[in-house]
Structure formats: structure tokens, C-alpha cells
Amino acid sequence: MTPILSDLNDQQREAVTTVQGPVMVIAGPGSGKTRVLSYRIAHLIGMGVPAWNILALTFTNKAANEMKDRITRLVGAKSASLWMGTFHSLFARLLRVECEALGFGRNFSIYDSQDSLSLIKRIMNGSGIPLLSFNPAAIRSRISGAKNQLVSPGEFARAASDIFEEKASLVYERYQVSLKRNNAMDFDDLLLHPIALLSGHRKLLAKYQDRFRFILVDEYQDTNRAQYELVKLLGARDRNVCVVGDDAQSIYAFRGADIQNILDFERDYPDARVVRLEQNYRSTKSILAAADQIIKNNLGQIPKDLWTENAPGEPIRIVECEDDRREAAAVVSLIVEECRRSKGNFSEVAVMYRTNAQSRSLEEALRREGIPYVIVGGVEFYQRKEIKDLLAYLRVLINGADDESFLRIINYPPRGLGEAAISRLAAFSSAEQISLLAAAARAGEVAGLSKAAQGGLEWLSGLFRKYGELRSGMSLSELVRSMTDEIGILPLLKEEGTPEAMGRWENVQELLSAISEFGAEGRGSLEDFLQQVSLVSDIDEWDDTHNAVTLLTLHSAKGLEFPVVFITGMEEGLLPFYSSPVDRNEIEEERRLYYVGITRAMRALYLTFARVRYRFGDPSAQTASRFLGEIDPSITERIYRSGYRMTTSLRMSGTRRPALQERIDPEPEFYPDPPGPDPPGDAEGSPLRAGALVEHEMFGRGRVIGIAGKGDSTKAVVEFHSVGRKNLLLRYARLRII
DNA sequence: ATTAGGCGATTTTTT
């Protein structure tokens, strides 16, 4: 037996070595799924299969990167040409090469849901559909749903059964036309267009079937119809399709994932070998038992018998609190207790919740106690207005047909181009069948423009012409910085002078350094950068090397594990979440989500709920979640925490809790150094570390909560007394340590 | 053309 195979159990080994033909691996939580996938790929490469014949589709970029690293450790540089990543990023890559066959330019833009929503609103406005009677977001989600199910605009129109669907179908049709005219694709198109390409062009299909002779799909239970079709198309010839998943962990039905894909795999591939990974290496017996008791309440699953050799461990703690603030306080005091008892690091702890809005009270409580934390998700960096504005300039530079991005920046910074000027320009561009940018270049011919408007348009078109020409002769960094200077966004923000504007200024700086870094490391062109930016998520950037508690939604917890897990807000209406009458399928999906959360825990699990929770600013009485009752009381322990006293009594000093400003020196044992090499913030010799008190020339005094990144992009999260929490780029922020 | 202030919706979850 090769050394690779000796560290696998029998089932894992079977999953790794069955390389020919269809294979379905049903992988319970913590059963070594990632290991199996990476070993399987390493094994294939070891057998002499060239890495470029392997296509590995994962759910997040993070998972892909981790597996790639693992494979490289096993087989070395041979893995370099492996295609491994998310469906969206890999098929975007394929489209860059092949999209001309569909009439797209290779420089197409990728629209995120914000972009696509604003396009939809514009179409509705132009079609006389009142935004007030028809919620654009609902229309967008209906369209996206149709696209996920591979329903074309024509089919959608025929099936439309009420006024809403009729309007939606009209918008859908025009939306696809506009995207094409803008040379743009939304997330759904990144899957739909490849299907059209492969099913419509025999030669292309053959080319890629030749290329991808071995296909692996991770998290198969969360694939949608389009992803299913892609796998089917590409795998049709060699049938070396290996899917890995767990029906019990399917949590993305709301965005079109179809659990039927995994349930029907054996129907699609009757000769499929089915392997079950049932030994859990992650959790204690009680945690696994709780998970098992819960999921049994769902009907119609693939049967599984999960077991573990791990210790029984401690009971599941169910914590009842009076309200959400106290819930947060209780979580914090329990975190402190846990870390003290196990001499553990804060990074061992994750706090999970159903909705992003719940993070707020937790953040406040953590801040109050000076405990460092990182938050995954929420408002993402690349979604911020100032970032999207600058990116829109870059998108227009790359893709002059991108009217949506052009409109975003046409009058930002303000240059006298208001509604009237824009509609005149739009009329001209549609009469001439050219893009808005091309129309701007001929501003003189547009009827009825003011002098100022004409000047503004000429300036804009000149800007893009100039940098379009300069582009090839400049480095990425030079290009973007010089263009940003010319646009004048930074001085504009600086003038504003408010702390918010200052924060935005820093964000723009951060974007610029990110681009420079991308260029300097030779990771690709501006097009590549823009594409990457559209397709990364917050969880991809997360890492556990900081000594900080992780806050995240149950959804983003998928695929991760933590020694200590808190699931908060265990209340009817929140978990399970519902706003309208309860449907069995929805409750089951909520239960799976709950199951995912529970099975992230290795050593300790806390489930907390509040009797009163502030929702929409008003207190509402809550009842404990039905899910709590699904765990056998013999493995649970109930704790009541009614006040804030806990933390105080745990502190060594029984004295009054000092105000934040006075607490210069946090109790050192709560800040153990992270294991291994120097913490990232110290890499450059910066003495800054979590817990330090600092002064900023604009924001005044504050405390460092965490440090992230390295080199020029080292960032610090600082809690200021005056303005609250800020994300600062050390390079610009000139923090003085007090 | 730009800004300020008021109103309304918004809270699932995300590639």
C-alpha cells in the first residue's frame, strides 16, 4: 500500500481508490471528506493522470485553496495545472476563452446581485412597471430562480400565471437583452452560458470532455439544476464523476439548490458505487448524539449510521437568558470561562446565528470586555459604495459596453450630469445603437445638452480613451493609481472630513494596495483582478491564525470546525426562521441548518436563547425553539443567566468594573499568544498587537481589537472611544501606541 | 444640480 493510502480508514480508502466510473460519497460531518477529496486527487495524479485532466468543483474558494495546498504537499508541483475552484470561478474562466461563440466579448463584466438589481430597476422604469407595486428585489429573485432552473424567458412567459409573473417575465426578457448589450453576465449566467455553449457546440463539448476526464464535485447536496447539467454534460463520455456530499447538510434550497440531485444520483448513474463515511473524527459522543437525534426528525434521508471513537465529552449546555443583550453578555462570560479552563485561544471559539443582524449585540458585548473577534460576512468590503464606484471605473475601462457601470460613475464625482443630460445621452446611444461611453465621445452631436454636461461627457470619454491607450504600457499599480488621481475621488473624500468619509478614504487606499499587490505578485491582469473580486466571498478570506473569536452565520459555518461553538437565538421564528405560515420543507431545511451548526463543534456546544428580543427596535416576546426539545435531556444541562454579573464575578478583582478607558491592561491570561510563528501583525516588526491602546490623529484614542494581513496591507481593527470600531490600514493610519 | 430631511421598507440565509 502506498503511504498515501495508509492513513485512511477502509471507507475512505474505497472512496479514494475507486477511480473509474461514477462514485457517490455520502460523507457525514467530520468524517474526513476534505481528506478523501484531496487524497483522491493526489492518488489520481500518482497513478499518472495529468492534473489538467482533473476538474474539481468546490463550494467556496477557501475550500479549494485548502485542498490545493494539501494536494501539493502530497504530490508536489505536479498539481499546478489542476482545475479546482467554485463552479462560478471555473466556468467564468472557461467563458473568458470561449464566450465569443455566444457573441460575448472576452472582456465581459460580471454583475453581482447589486448590479443586477439596479439594472432591473432601470428596466422597470423604462417599461412603465411601477417599482412601488412590484418589488424589484422580488422580481430579481424570481428571475434568478428561473435561471437556476434553466427556464428561458420564453418558457417563463408562457408559464406566467398572475400579474406579477407577467411583469417579471417581461423584465426577464429585457434583462437578458441588456446584459448581452452591456457585454455582462450575472452569477447565474456564469453557469447558464457554459451550458448553452457545451450543449450547442459539439466540438467544444468534445474538447472539454477530452480535457476533463475526471470530475469531482464537493458539497453535491447544494448544487442547483444548472450545476447538475454542467456535470452531466462534461461527465457524459467518460463517466468518471465523483460526487461528495451529505443530504443532511443541504441548506441552500432558497437559492435554487436541489437536494434531489444527490438523492437521485443512483438513478442518474445506476452503476454508481456508493461509499458512506460514517466515522466521525471531530466531535464528542454527546455532540454527535445530539446531532443524530435532531436530524432524525426529518423525513426521507439517505440512511446513515454515524459513530465516533471520541470521548463522551461534556453535556450540551442550553442557556436561557432574559433578553438578547443578556444573551450576548452570557456568551461572552462563557467564552472567558471556556478559554480560561482549557487555557485555550479565542480562535477556538465560534459564535453562530441565523441572521447577520444578530451579530450586533454580540459585538457590543465582546467589545465591552475587550475580547478580540473577527466577523465573517455582513457588509463585505467589495460591496461598499466607494469600492464599487472605483471598480465601476475600472470595469468601464476594460469593457466600454458596460452601461450599468458607466451610469454608476457618470456623475460621480459630480460633473453636472443630471437626469436630463443622462436621458438625452441614452436616447442618442439607443438611436445610434452604441454604448453610452461611445455616445459620450460624440457629446457634440447629442441634442439639448448644456455646456457643462457636454464638457463632463467629453472629459469622461477622454479619460477612458487615454487610459485605454496607456494601459498596455503601464504596470497595474501605476495605471490604477494614476487613473484614480485623475478622477479625484480621494480628495473629494478628504474634503468631506467626516469620520465616515475618512473610513471610505482608507477603504479606497486599501483597494489600491490590493490591486498593486495583485499586480506585483504577477497574479494577472486587471481583468483577472476584477473577476476575482466579483467571485470571492468573505469566508474565503477568513483564517484562524488570529487569536480572536469568530462570529458568523450558520450558513457560512459550513465546512468549518471549532473546538467550542455557540449557537445563539434558539427561538421560534429565528431558528427555525419563519415569517409566514410554516411549511414542512422549510422547517426541515432550518433543521439541517441547525444540524450543520451543531456538527461544527468538536469539544463544547452551547445553545442559547432569549425570552425577549429586540426586533425592529421593539421588544418581542420569544419562545424557546422547538429544536431544543429534540435533544435528549440526558445529554443536556440547563443554565440560567439573567444578568451581567457573571463576567464581573469571574474577574480576579472583585472590585467595580472600571470604565473602558481605564482598563489599560487586560488580564494577560486572556490574551495567550497564538501558537506557532509570530502573529501576522508582528511580522514587519510592528509592536502593535490586540489589546494595545493607540492614538489616531483624527479619531483619538482607541484599543486594538485585531490585526490582519501583512506588509503594506496590514490592517488593524481599532475600537475608538469617539467613533466606534474602524478598520485601518496601518500604512496610512499612522497609529501611535500609548 | 445638489443637498437635506422625511418616509418607508427591511431581516433570512449567498456563489
Add this chain to the structure above:
DNA sequence: ATCGCCTAAT
């Protein structure tokens, strides 16, 4: 409670 959008005022 907060954000974004719309209207009215400058």
C-alpha cells in the same frame, strides 16, 4: 434601529 430612496428646498 438603520439604510436607501424619494421629495422638496436651495
